[in-house]
Structures are given as structure tokens and as C-alpha cells.
Amino acid sequence: MESFSHLLDGFRVALTPQNLLWCFVGCFWGTVVGVLPGLGPLAGMALLLPLTYALPPETAIIMLAGIFCGAMYGGSTTSILVRIPGEAASVITCIDGHEMARQGRAGPALMIAAVGSFVGGTLSIFGLVLFAPPLARAMLAVGPAAEFILMAAALLVIAFIGSGPALKTLAMILLGLALSMVGLDQLTAWPRFTFGALELTEGLSFVPLAIGLFGVSEILISLEEGRIAAPKAPRLKDLIPRAADMREAAPAMGRGSLIGFLFGIVPGISHIVSTFVSYAVEKKLSRHPETFGHGAIAGVAGPETANNATTGSSMIPLLVLGIPAIPATAILLSAMMVHGVQPGPQLVSEHPDVFWGLIASLYVGNIVLLVLNLPFVSLFTSLLRIPPGLLNPLVLLVAMIGVYAVNASALDLVLMAGAGAAGYVLRKFAFDVAPLLLALVLGGRMETSFRRALTTSDGDFAVFVSGPAAKGLIGVIALVLVLQLAARLIGWRKAMA
Numbered sequence: 001m002e003s004f005s006h007l008l009d010g011f012r013v014a015l016t017p018q019n020l021l022w023c024f025v026g027c028f029w030g031t032v033v034g035v036l037p038g039l040g041p042l043a044g045m046a047l048l049l050p051l052t053y054a055l056p057p058e059t060a061i062i063m064l065a066g067i068f069c070g071a072m073y074g075g076s077t078t079s080i081l082v083r084i085p086g087e088a089a090s091v092i093t094c095i096d097g098h099e100m101a102r103q104g105r106a107g108p109a110l111m112i113a114a115v116g117s118f119v120g121g122t123l124s125i126f127g128l129v130l131f132a133p134p135l136a137r138a139m140l141a142v143g144p145a146a147e148f149i150l151m152a153a154a155l156l157v158i159a160f161i162g163s164g165p166a167l168k169t170l171a172m173i174l175l176g177l178a179l180s181m182v183g184l185d186q187l188t189a190w191p192r193f194t195f196g197a198l199e200l201t202e203g204l205s206f207v208p209l210a211i212g213l214f215g216v217s218e219i220l221i222s223l224e225e226g227r228i229a230a231p232k233a234p235r236l237k238d239l240i241p242r243a244a245d246m247r248e249a250a251p252a253m254g255r256g257s258l259i260g261f262l263f264g265i266v267p268g269i270s271h272i273v274s275t276f277v278s279y280a281v282e283k284k285l286s287r288h289p290e291t292f293g294h295g296a297i298a299g300v301a302g303p304e305t306a307n308n309a310t311t312g313s314s315m316i317p318l319l320v321l322g323i324p325a326i327p328a329t330a331i332l333l334s335a336m337m338v339h340g341v342q343p344g345p346q347l348v349s350e351h352p353d354v355f356w357g358l359i360a361s362l363y364v365g366n367i368v369l370l371v372l373n374l375p376f377v378s379l380f381t382s383l384l385r386i387p388p389g390l391l392n393p394l395v396l397l398v399a400m401i402g403v404y405a406v407n408a409s410a411l412d413l414v415l416m417a418g419a420g421a422a423g424y425v426l427r428k429f430a431f432d433v434a435p436l437l438l439a440l441v442l443g444g445r446m447e448t449s450f451r452r453a454l455t456t457s458d459g460d461f462a463v464f465v466s467g468p469a470a471k472g473l474i475g476v477i478a479l480v481l482v483l484q485l486a487a488r489l490i491g492w493r494k495a496m497a
Contacts, residue, residue, distance in 0.1 A: 006352065006356050007129055007356060007359065007360060009352070009353075009356055010353075010355075010356030010357050010358075010359050010360030010361075011360040011364075013058055013353050013356065013357035013360065014062060014357050014360035014361040014363075014364050015360075015364065018059060019058065019059050019062050019357070019361065020364070022055070022059050022062055022063040022066070023062050023063065023065075023066045023361050023364055023365055023368060024066070024368055024372075025063060025066070026048075026062070026063040026064065026065065026066025026067040026068075026069075026070065026365070027066040027067075027069060027070040027365050027368045027369050027372060028070065028372065029044060029048060029066075029067055029070065030044055030066060030067035030068065030069060030070020030071040030072075030073075030074060031070040031071070031073060031074040031369065031372065031373065032070075032074065033047075033067070033070070033071050033074065034070060034071035034072065034073060034074020034075040034076075034077070035074045035075070035077045035078055041067065041068050041071035041072060041328040044067045044070075044071045045064050045067045045068060045071075045328060045331040045332075046331055048063070048064075048067065049064070049331060049334070049335060051063075052064060052335055052338075052339075053338065056339075057336070057339035057340070057341050057351070057354055058353050058354045058357040058358070060335055060339060061332065061335060061336060061339075061341075061354055061357070061358050061361075062357060062358065062361040064331060064332055064335055065332070065358055065361050065362055065365060066361065066365045066368070068311060068328050068329075068332070069121060069308070069311050069362065069365045069366060069369060070365070070369060071328075072089065072117070072307055072308050072310075072311055073113070073114070073117040073304075073308060073369055073373065075089060075090035075093075076090050076093050076097065076110070076113040076117075076300075076304055076307075077110065077113075078090075079091075079093040079094045079097050079098065080093060080094075080097035080098055080100065080101050080106055080109045080110055080113065080300070081098070081101055081106060082098070082215065082218070082391075082395050083098040083214050083215060083218040084211055084214060084215030084218075084395065084399055085210050085211070085214060085215075089272050089274075089275050089303075089307045090275075090307070091210060091214070091272070091275070091434055091437050091438075092275045092276055092279045092299075092303045092434060093113070093275075093300055093303055093304060094214050094434075095279075095292075095293055095299060095434065096109075096292060096293065096294070096295055096296045096297075096299030096300050097109045097113070097299075097300045098218070099293070099294055099295035100295040100297070100300065102295075103295050105295065107240070108240070108241040108242070108245055108297065109297070109300050110373075111240065111241050111374070112241055112245065112249050112297060112300050112301050112304070113300055113301075113304045114369075114370060114373045114374055115249075115253070115370070116249070116252075116253050116256065116300070116301045116302075116304040116305035116308070117304055117305065117307070117308040117366070117369065117370075118308075118366050118367070118369065118370045119253045119254075119257060119305055120253065120256055120257045120260055120304070120305035120306060120307070120308040120309035121308040121309065121311050121312060121362065121363075121365075121366040121369075122363060122366050123257040123261070123309065123312075124257065124260060124261045124264065124308070124309040124310070124311060124312025124313050125312040125359060125362050125363050125366075127261050127312060127313060128312045128313060128315055128316060128359060128362075129359060131316075143453070143456075144448075144449040144450070144452040144453040144456070145449070145453035145457075145463045145464050145466075147266070147445070147449040148446055148449040148450045148453060148464065149464060149474065149477075150266070151273070151442045151445065151446045151449070152446065153477050154273050154276065154277060154438075154442070155173050155435075155438070155439060155442065165430075168430070168431050168432065169432055169435050171431070172426075172431055172432060172433060172435045172436040172439070173435045173436070173438075173439040174439070175436055175439070176435065176436040176437065176438065176439025176440040176443060177439045177440075177443045177446075179204050179209075179436075179440050179443070180203070180204075180439065180440050180441075180442075180443025180444050180447070181193060181443065181447070182194065182200055182203050182204050183200060183201055183202055183203030183204070184201050184202070184203075186444055186447070186448050187448065187451055187452075197411075199409060199411040200411075203444070204415065204440070205407060205409075205412055205415065206437070206440060206441060207402070207403055207412070208403045208412040208413070208415040208416035208419060209415060209416075209419045209437065209440065210419075210437055211399050211402070211403055211416055211419075212415065212416040212417065212418065212419025212420040212421075212422070212423060213419045213420070213422070213423035213426075213433045213436070213437065214423065214433070215395065215396075215399050215420070216396070216399070216416060216417070216419065216420025216421075216423065216424075217419075217420050217421075217422075217423030217424040217426075217427055217433075219392045219395065219396060219420075220420065220421075220424045221424065221427065222392065223392065241297070245297045248296075248297050248298050248301075249297050249298060249300075249301035250301075251298075252278075252282050252297075252298040252301040252302035252305065253301050253302070253305045255278065255281055255282070255285075255302060256278045256282075256301065256302040256303065256304070256305030256306035256309060257305055257306070257309045258309075259274050259277055259278045259281065259302075259306045259309070260274045260275075260278070260305065260306035260307060260308065260309025260310045260313070261309045261310070261312065261313040262274075262313070263277065263306070263310060263313075264309065264310030264311070264312070264313030264314040264316075265313045265314070265316045265317060266317075272438065272441050273438070273441075273442065274306040274307065274309070274310055275303035275304075275306050275307050276303075276434075276438050277306070278302040278303045278305070278306035279292075279299055279302060279303050281302065282296075282298040282299060282301075282302040283296075283299070286298060308366075311362065312362060314329050315329070315358070315359070315362070318332060318333060318343055319343055319347055319355060319358070320343075320347075336354070341354050399416070400413060400416070403416050
């Protein structure tokens with residue numbers, strides 16, 4: 001009860017006219033940044049960080065938190081409408097979200113994404129209030145060995161639940177891991193596979209590869225197939241999800257909230273992983289797994305909810321330990337330090353207005369986003385009425401601007417074009433490119449965790465099966481495998497197994 005009384009004090013801070021105005025500005029800007037291909041929460045927060053220097057500490061943090069929440073939601077819009085992920089965590093939404101748009105159901109997909117974002121963000125905030133201290137202590141047990149096991153297990157699961165054959169999915173994961181090795185060695189700073197090009201020392205950028213593999217390849221395929229946009233205007237009843245959609249989406253939102261919350265608290269585990277895991281869970285629990293990849297509403301609800309559930313739980317390592325769990329929270333960390341606020345165990349007692357004001361503003365921001373985005377569903381859906389001859393060049397132009405704006409590098413435009421051609425070929429041969437991007441994101445972190453674990457153990461591989469966190473993860477994986485085997489032996493549904 002004491003936590004909730006402090007939360008009420010936080011609402012008094014967040015609901016002052018000044019803080020409410022800056023929260024709205026942050027949510028609006030975050031949504032715009034999330035919709036633009038290539039720009040995600042990290043870029044959106046960095047662009048407006050100088051503006052916060054003249055604001056009070058709690059106001060500055062509240063505005064940046066609004067950008068964070070808004071960008072996490074906004075990325076789903078272009079994923080659903082034109083199959084271009086607005087930011088990294090929206091990659092998995094491209095699969096079923098865009099298929100729903102092609103079937104004339106872009107409205108329900110956008111509605112479900114908005115509601116799921118609100119549900120996931122809200123539940124994760126309540127989890128933050130209730131479980132922050134014990135979860136922060138538990139995070140200290142997650143060392144490099146446990147991180148490697150967790151990420152390797154996630155890739156292994158994806159290999160066997162992908163939309164394509166397991167061998168093809170595994171091939172995409174291995175290709176993604178190989179691409180993640182391009183650039184400087186993260187421990188020795190020795191260049192690898194750069195072929196003398198200074199531009200490659202920072203590695204292959206995720207943004208041009210994601211936009212190329214999904215967006216550019218989609219444009220090429222649509223031109224080949226000669227798709228024509230529906231000329232009629234969307235009716236109101238076509239924008240609202242059906243009762244059957246809500247029945248299917250509601251459990252997915254609940255599971256996505258839990259998955260996103262759990263993954264968000266682990267430092268170094270990107271929020272991207274939670275969306276893939278949520279998609280895998282929904283596909284395995286569905287009574288009709290064959291619909292996934294062809295417009296399954298749960299394939300949108302689960303990942304989008306998990307994506308936004310990480311916004312609350314990722315604040316736990318930041319506020320309690322001073323460790324940014326995902327890159328975007330590093331901007332919040334720097335903003336706090338600029339204003340003389342040091343995250344850590346003493347933050348609650350030394351700066352209660354910042355701590356509880358931030359938590360309350362996350363909840364207020366989720367409400368603002370819901371109110372802000374639902375009225376625009378009809379407008380966004382109407383974009384699909386633009387003739388392909390005009391829409392495709394416009395989308396390609398926006399994608400090029402977004403890609404170039406991230407690093408101001410012409411090489412990124414070349415990578416986007418090359419990834420688009422490669423994605424076109426891979427999709428023609430029925431390869432699922434989403435696991436490639438997941439492996440690309442996790443590859444560097446997996447390698448670093450693996451080598452650090454061996455370094456601290458003097459090369460003893462037993463470190464991967466010792467320690468409480470590693471044993472716990474291995475036990476969970478073993479339990480899942482045993483239950484799967486038992487389910488098959490006693491005749492349960494294959495999907496449940």
C-alpha cells in the first residue's frame with residue numbers, strides 16, 4: 001500500500017499543467033519518429049535531448065519518457081501499412097500486420113496494436129510499482145553465461161517455430177550471426193571482415209538491412225505482382241475489430257504483457273527478443289497455427305503488447321541499479337545525470353519527485369497515446385487507397401531519408417538496396433528473413449557474453465551450467481522439452497506441444 005501512496009504523489013507531479021503538456025509533446029513526437037522508417041526511440045530522444053536542459057529534472061525525464069513510449073508504439077503503423085518496420089521491435093509485426101492490411105483489415109490491425117500497446121504498457125507499470133526492488137536484486141544474478149544461454153535458447157526456439165521449414169530458418173539465423181561479426185571486435189577492437197573499408201568498422205547497421213529486407217523487397221514483389229490498392233474509402237465498421245478478433249487478441253495481450261515485462265528487466269536483452277518470443281508463443285498456443293503469416297490477429301496483438309510492456313520493466317534496472325537495459329534508456333540515464341539526478345538505490349529517497357513522477361507519467365503517456373492514435377486509424381488506413389504508382393515511390397523516398405538520417409552515410413543506402421535485392425530473392429525461395437534480423441541484433445551481444453563468461457572462468461566451459469541463473473534457465477529449457485515430449489507421447493495437440 002505504501003507504494004501506491006507514493007504513486008499518488010507521482011500523479012500529482014505528472015498531472016501538473018506543465019508536465020502534462022511536455023508529456024503530450026513527447027508522446028506526439030515519439031509517434032511521429034516511430035512512424036518514420038529508420039528513426040526509433042533512441043534517435044527521437046537524442047534529437048530533443050538538448051531541449052530538456054532548460055527544463056526542471058522531473059519535466060525533462062517525463063518528456064523523454066513520452067518520446068520513448070510514443071516511438072515504441074509508432075513503429076507498428078508503417079509495419080502494418082507498407083511492411084516497413086518503423087523501428088527494430090516492429091519487425092515481427094510486419095508479418096501478420098501487413099497481411100491483414102492486404103486483406104483490407106488494416107483498421108483492426110492498427111486498433112489492436114494501439115490497444116495492445118496500452119495494455120502492455122499499463123500492466124508493466126503496475127509490475128514496476130509492485131516488483132521493482134526484488135526484481136532488481138534478482139537481476140544481479142544474471143551474468144554473461146546466463147545471458148548467452150537465454151539468447152541462444154531464444155534463437156533455437158525461433159529456428160523451430162519459424163513460418164518456414166526449420167532448416168531454412170536455421171540458415172537465416174546462421175547468416176544473421178555471421179553478418180553480426182562484421183566490424184570491430186567488441187573486446188579487442190580488431191577489425192573483422194571489413195575488407196579495409198572504414199565505413200564497415202562500426203558493423204552493418206540494422207536499419208538499412210531491416211528496411212531493405214522488408215520494405216524494398218515488398219515494393220519489388222508488389223511491382224512484380226501488379227497489386228492494386230482498394231479504391232473505396234474504409235467504412236467505420238471495417239475499422240473496428242470484430243468480437244472474434246477481440247476474443248483471440250485478449251489472451252495474446254495478457255501473455256505478451258508478461259513476456260515483455262520479464263524480458264525488459266534483463267539488462268542487455270533487447271526488447272526485440274520479447275516480440276519474437278511472444279509471436280512464437282502465440283503461434284504454438286493457437287488452435288489454428290497455419291493462419292500465422294497470413295493475417296493472424298494474435299500475431300499482431302502479442303508482439304505489440306510485449307513490445308510496449310518492456311517500457312515499464314526496462315525502467316527497473318535503470319532506476320534501481322543505474323544500468324540501461326535497452327539503448328533508449330541510456331538517453332534517460334544521461335538526461336538524469338545532466339540534471340544532477342543519479343539513478344541507483346538512493347534515487348527513491350533522494351529524488352522521489354523524479355522517481356514516482358516518471359512512473360506516473362508512463363501511465364499518463366499510455367493514455368495520451370491511446371487517445372492520440374485511435375482517431376488517426378482511419379487516416380492511416382486511407383493511405384492504402386493511394387495508387388501503387390504513387391505510393392511505392394513515396395514509401396521508397398521516405399525510407400531512403402530515414403536510412404540516411406540515422407548515420408548520414410551513403411553506404412547505408414547501398415546496404416538498403418543490396419538488402420532489398422537479397423530479400424526479394426530470399427522471399428521468392430520461401431525464406432523467412434525475420435530470424436536473420438533477430439540473429440543480427442543478438443549476435444554481437446551473444447559473442448560478448450560467451451567470451452566474457454569464458455574469460456571470468458579461465459576457459460572453463462562448466463560456467464555455462466553453473467551458477468543460479470544459468471541453472472535456472474537450463475532447468476526451464478529442460479522442463480519445456482520434457483513437457484513437449486510428454487505432450488506428443490500422450491496425444492496432446494501438436495500446437496500445444
